[in-house]
Amino acid sequence: MAIHEKTLIDPSRLITSDTLVVDGVDVSGHWNTMILPRTLKEYDDGFEAHIKEYAGAENVHRCWQCGSCTNSCTMYAQNTDFNPRYWIYLTRLGLKDEILKDKDIIWQCVSCNKCTNICPKDVRPEGVMKALAHWIEAEGFGEKSNSTIFDEEFARQCIARGRIEDSEVMTNFYKNTNQDIKEMALNGWLGIFVARMNKWTELRNGNIWKFITRTPIMHSLHMGYSMFFKPKTKSWGHTGEVLSQYVKEQKELAHG
């Protein structure tokens, strides 16, 4: 079994001695830090095959570790712990415990597709990131991420009506993630955003004429109307039911 480089120097595997005598020679101060030797046993031979059953990760076996994905990654530039190459490597080795150490950030992939664009082996790392995030949630290793909660609300509206409505996506997302949308609207940036959109800031500054000429009446009315009469694809019929049934069958087929 290969040794994978990152946990070799895991802080928990370092031992430091103030005084150290090796074969009768005092090497204190020179060689006082050692790395515990080990053999990896906790890998899962079937893990790669299991992850490939999640949509998006079909090509994970093609990776030859060139590192282009991580090199181009938007999130790696924000946080060097976000490392698609490394997680693909761990997936292929079946080192689930090591992947789970990063379970709180894997879901943060922004789907910018830089990795999938640059990958010379068509691994489609963006899909692998999503598959790993879904595996973590499905196996109960982590809470459902905000990203998944958002996706589920969005897809629910699509399946039900064929279309989504912006404010419904937003309010249900905040509701489902236990965030207080009223508080954000009254005292947070969201309220300031809405105020600027409706040009209330001009009113507050006493620029009555600017407020009258610039307030987006039709736009606001249209968006308000959509909140009550949801946009709907009339010919959607039972398309949503057929699609839901298909997805259910596919997931059962893959994960039982």
Next chain:
Amino acid sequence: MAKVAYYPGCALEGSGGPYDRSTRALVKSLGMEMETVHDWNCCGAMEVKNIHPMLQTYMSARVMAIASEQMGYDTVMAPCNGCYHNLKKAEYELATSSESLDTLQGLAKKSEDPVYKGDVRTVHLLEWLMEDLGADGIKQKISKSLNGIKVANYYGCMYTRPRQIFPEKDQGPGSESSYKPHFMDDLLGAAGAVNVDFPLKTACCGGAHTLSDADTSTQLVLNIIQAAEDAGAEVIATECPTCHSGLEMHQVRAETEFGIKTNVKILYFTQLLGLAMGLSARKLGVHENVSDSLDFLHAKGVV
């Protein structure tokens, strides 16, 4: 000029309303013709594929099938990067996998929806304008110069990546480049804008996580806005409702929550081009943007 089927998508029906209005007004003023896809559905945006990729493929193919089978068009035009990306991705998937095509057609028959046969292509509004008029054609039609407004053209992720799904790009002179897109630069340059050297043309705004990971989105948006300001831009021109909303929302969030104030204006490229065609700012929905650019445009003599 070829008439196309217009697919606005959910964002242009809602928060991206000014993009829809400015697109319609611009297209009309240029004498181009399009017809809205009948009773269209959502393309699945960036979310539905995470529930299951076939859901997204189906929803995109359904739109193309309506345009082709029910309306007789061979081209669908989408101004939204997300819609454009998804339709192109479905096109690619269904052209390269007979298994996916079989599954899709089976689902369409079961749903009693029009069946996609692979005989329709999707173009972005930018591509349609370049194909039909080009920068020279636009130059002949402008009635008012953009007076050297310094613009950073921001294309975003979905217009260029992954390049596999855009076979028309990177085909040599005249074609769009997936690495260094230039169609928006060409069109706005023809209308009298000065395109600044903007290095983050295809950087990510974090649109997929605008709400679900707001701190990341704010940081990514700040990267873009500050790079544009460093390059000397007065305006960031957008071509995607998600990028546009993301830039506007997180510009406000950066200012109000983190005290980082930026001054660059954010406008849809259709609003800028429309102004150059002599259309009124109101008709183009400039006042509907959150980023208030009217005083600036007045000072520049564009409005």
